[in-house]
Amino acid sequence: MSVTQPVYAAFRAIGAYVPQKILSNADLEKMVDTSDEWITKRTGIKERHIAADNEFTSDMGAKAAALAIKRSGLEKEEIDLVVCATVTPDYFNMPSTACIISDKLGIKNVQAFDISAACSGFVYGLSVAKAFVESGMRKNVLVIGAEKFSSIVDYTDRSTCILFGDGAGAAVISATKNKEEGFVDIHASADGAYADFLVTPAPGSRNPVSQKVLDEGLQYVQMKGNETFKLAVKTLTKDVKEILEKNNIRSEEIPHFIPHQANYRIIKAVGDALKMREDQVALTVHKYGNTSAASIPMAINDLWESGKLKKGELMLLDTFGGGLTWASALLPFSGESV
Numbered sequence: 001m002s003v004t005q006p007v008y009a010a011f012r013a014i015g016a017y018v019p020q021k022i023l024s025n026a027d028l029e030k031m032v033d034t035s036d037e038w039i040t041k042r043t044g045i046k047e048r049h050i051a052a053d054n055e056f057t058s059d060m061g062a063k064a065a066a067l068a069i070k071r072s073g074l075e076k077e078e079i080d081l082v083v084c085a086t087v088t089p090d091y092f093n094m095p096s097t098a099c100i101i102s103d104k105l106g107i108k109n110v111q112a113f114d115i116s117a118a119c120s121g122f123v124y125g126l127s128v129a130k131a132f133v134e135s136g137m138r139k140n141v142l143v144i145g146a147e148k149f150s151s152i153v154d155y156t157d158r159s160t161c162i163l164f165g166d167g168a169g170a171a172v173i174s175a176t177k178n179k180e181e182g183f184v185d186i187h188a189s190a191d192g193a194y195a196d197f198l199v200t201p202a203p204g205s206r207n208p209v210s211q212k213v214l215d216e217g218l219q220y221v222q223m224k225g226n227e228t229f230k231l232a233v234k235t236l237t238k239d240v241k242e243i244l245e246k247n248n249i250r251s252e253e254i255p256h257f258i259p260h261q262a263n264y265r266i267i268k269a270v271g272d273a274l275k276m277r278e279d280q281v282a283l284t285v286h287k288y289g290n291t292s293a294a295s296i297p298m299a300i301n302d303l304w305e306s307g308k309l310k311k312g313e314l315m316l317l318d319t320f321g322g323g324l325t326w327a328s329a330l331l332p333f334s335g336e337s338v
């Protein structure tokens with residue numbers, strides 16, 4: 001009788017892409033009634049990157065993914081599932097951005113689909129990859145978080161246009177027999193009762209494209225900023241406490257706490273509530289703004305490229321976004337160090 005050895009999902013490699021054009025607070029001062037001082041004080045954001053007119057979510061996702069595959073040491077033919085987390089897909093209905101990215105990368109005949117969970121999308125994607133890998137259905141999953149958020153931002157609305165940026169990040173999640181390399185735990189959840197906190201009313205089956213949609217600007221993101229802020233701090237803190245307690249890990253043992261990068265004040269409040277030291281907390285919000293599903297993989301990539309994220313070190317991911325959705329994950333980085 002043969003005994004099947006358990007298989008674990010390992011985070012093998014990371015890649016990211018940041019578009020060239022920078023939109024600074026000084027630029028925004030010329031567009032809406034705001035100031036560098038207000039934006040810096042209330043959000044910690046100094047600048048964000050904006051994709052070119054002819055640069056789409058799939059272009060950014062494909063560039064990040066190509067880098068992650070190269071760094072994983074795998075051939076593209078070995079990727080057997082492509083998942084793209086985005087709320088700013090190339091097309092709102094079909095085809096999925098994951099299909100377009102697969103084509104751009106020359107990855108043929110594999111399952112490919114998108115995940116819609118706003119800022120939580122990348123960690124949701126990791127949970128999907130873990131399930132596929134650990135069930136034995138797939139061996140090497142590409143998880144991408146890519147957003148052209150500038151395509152749904154109203155640049156006359158000062159309450160939202162200062163927050164968001166564009167970019168992409170991607171990871172390769174591979175099967176391993178070595179438990180030490182595998183994800184420790186992952187938790188993802190949602191509560192649709194708060195759906196109106198963050199919403200893009202059109203286009204969709206409720207509001208198909210019409211003159212009314214355009215006249216009222218319903219194609220742009222709307223946010224109840226203050227309510228979202230308070231719920232974000234509460235939920236993110238609770239979520240991390242739960243995953244740490246469940247796994248018997250103290251917050252001071254975490255070398256890399258990588259929270260969703262929406263607002264420095266949220267990150268600081270959560271970090272303080274969890275008694276995290278500054279050197280434990282990844283911070284990119286000042287230079288990228290909120291890039292939604294791309295925010296966490298872009299932050300992981302920054303850590304890795306700067307040589308701060310080493311093989312075997314534990315990462316604690318924590319995110320929150322439209323839906324409402326939230327997710328946390330505890331996992332070692334199991335790729336090679338820089």
Ligand code: ACO
Nearest residue numbers: 034035038118119158159162225226228229262263321322
């Ligand atoms: N410049 C100057 N003044 C501004 C600006 C601006 N850009 N934006 C708003 N204000 C004003 C408001 O009009 C208001 O003025 P009033 O008091 O005269 O009415 C005042 O500043 C305070 O506004 P608030 O909305 O209460 O400001 P707050 O401190 O809450 O900051 C912010 C706003 C930055 C949006 C904050 O609420 C926030 O970060 N929210 C959470 C965002 C988030 O985490 N989203 C989740 C993820 S996103 C996703 O999933 C896609």
